[in-house]
Amino acid sequence: MGQYKMHLLVCGGTGCRASESARLVDVLGEELVKQGLEKDAQVVTTGCFGFCEKGPIVKIIPDNTFYVHVMPEDAAEIVAEHVLKGRRVARLLYQDPNSGETIEDSKHMGFYQKQLRIALRNCGFIDPECIDEYIARDGYAALGKVLTEYTPEQAIDILKKSGLRGRGGAGFPTGIKWEIAAKNAADQKYVICNADEGDPGAFMDRSISEGDPHSVLEAMAINGYCIGANKGFIYIRAEYPLAIQRLEIAIRQAREYGLLGTGILGSDFDFDVELRYGAGAFVCGEETALIHSMEGERGEPTVKPPFPAESGYLGKPSNVNNVETFANVPVIYLKGPEWFASIGNERSKGTKVFALAGKINNVGLIEVPMGITLREVIYEIGGGIKDGKKFKAVQTGGPSGGCLTEKHLDTPIDFDNLLASGSMMGSGGMIVMDEDDCMPAVAKYYLEFTVEESCGKCAPCRVGNKRLHETLEKICEGKGTEADLDYLRNLSSVIKDTSLCGLGQTSPNPVLSTLDNFWDEYVAHVTTRTCPSGRCKALLHYSIDTEKCTGCTACVRVCSTAAITGEKRQPHVIHQDKCIHCGACFDKCKFAAINVQ
């Protein structure tokens, strides 16, 4: 590696690549050659910066200039102005959505100031396809330390002391999980990395696999040493092609360096990793279903016990952790369990990665210390609600989680507090909703997902979720009754109590939490048959203000069901029996004569 004066880091995550960041890398390289600067500056493809809202992102090092929405056409100007003359290209800089101020570098962006990146430490910093850059960042040093300095028992002890809990959803203490797998004697054991990220809107595992694949491999090898396994599998969904490609490159490079294989770093420890592809079923994120899918069986969960730690893949003791959990492991050994335990709060240690989505200004991937409040996440890092609208709720934990409202904004975010508030950590999806979102409709959306993804094994989940969905549909169409609300609640608790796996046990959560927090909205739907946020089309009532109507007939011409009649230059009438609530007349009327209720 030569000495470059400047590095141009270009995001190569799936989001930015979808907006041509791969071509941007090529064009930047060509421009550097064209302007004779190829020895001064180096173009590096990195993992995700997290600021997906404004991609493609280019970060210039060492001055930390942060360019957003960079297109291949901008390459020539960046090279001519910034690389050659040191002048920032002002039009490409990020503007704070609230103050309108132009922000020159990443150190002054609210988005990054509150973040603490442990699992994402290398994402957007190193080239994920270059093992040397990972090694330069102390890569594989934790594996080396564990192999030479600790017995497996000592290494597990360190992890227990750190307080790391599983980042896949349930928050089970990782060290204890490893200990159980280690204690079950067998001739063969397995390490499994769960990269079957299925929550809609969550993409932290994909981003880590794409941006820092070696950290996952290193942690899996440490896990193998601790529990006595020499074989690891990464179960990843086939719809993550870039993550698969980067993991494959990483595995190949690690084998070439001897960091995977036999006698790793001169020890007598052997370990190797292979990929297994999933077809993208949500239920396969559940560990027993995942293992069955790996075995070539149907992806259906089975009763625990036996836990995978006793009888997992091919009946052998197996330890399953998700990508983000693994990504935390190497740093814990390098910096010590005390360091890790000092971050976060009482019962949740370290950081958590969240995928911010929905009606928020800075959609993207963030990593924050446990115990931060929702308010800080939404308003300081997320930049507040889009278009200055009012915050209504945030859905955490995906289809298994619940909605949190204004009153939860100052609750510290951790595993236990989220559960107590009727939601859950889940894998870390955070979907923000504003005043225009209708909560029964939101619950319906999540149920649609669960109905689709239920494996069908247990009746409560297979049939019950379908009935929940139908009832919600009825309510949103204005055909619900107050009895339906009780029905929703009762059925929900039955599904929760009688389902076998996590999918069914949590799928009614969106219904229950919206019933709890937005009861009035449900009542409005079933009594006055109105939708307070104006989302449920069937509940809208269009009428013509006879005072304002000039009889121009513009509405008559756009009405696709001929529901509007009237004489020219006379006030018109909407016939409710024919009206399909499409809103075309409302959009067309120049005299604001159409009322919507």
Added chain:
Amino acid sequence: MNKIKSLDDLRRMKQAVESGIDIREKGDVPEEKIVQIRVAMATCGIAAGARDTMNALIEKVNKDNIHAVITQGGCMGYCYAEPTVEVRVPGKEPVVFGDVDTKKAAEIIDKYVKDGELVEGIIPMNFQSINQ
């Protein structure tokens, strides 16, 4: 490609490759903890040899293992004294040096950055920046 056969091998490997991303590590250090050197690289600066000055600074800083980040800046307005270099040592006011050729560059590092001793060629700051 050579295999990494021991922890010592891994450490040697790290030493060999870490300079490649050193510039990124330094970019991440908070401003108040690192020496910042900015070379004015507008047209006149480049014409006067700022590129050589910058390369000399980078070489010197790497050789002497100094915790410093070197960036290029735009025109500072001291066209009579190009190449100009601004040095910010943590806890001190920024100092601008004029007529910095490769020899002077090394002298600035040796005397000012290492020992805090001023060298000739300081341009009095005649403006305030809104960033300060």
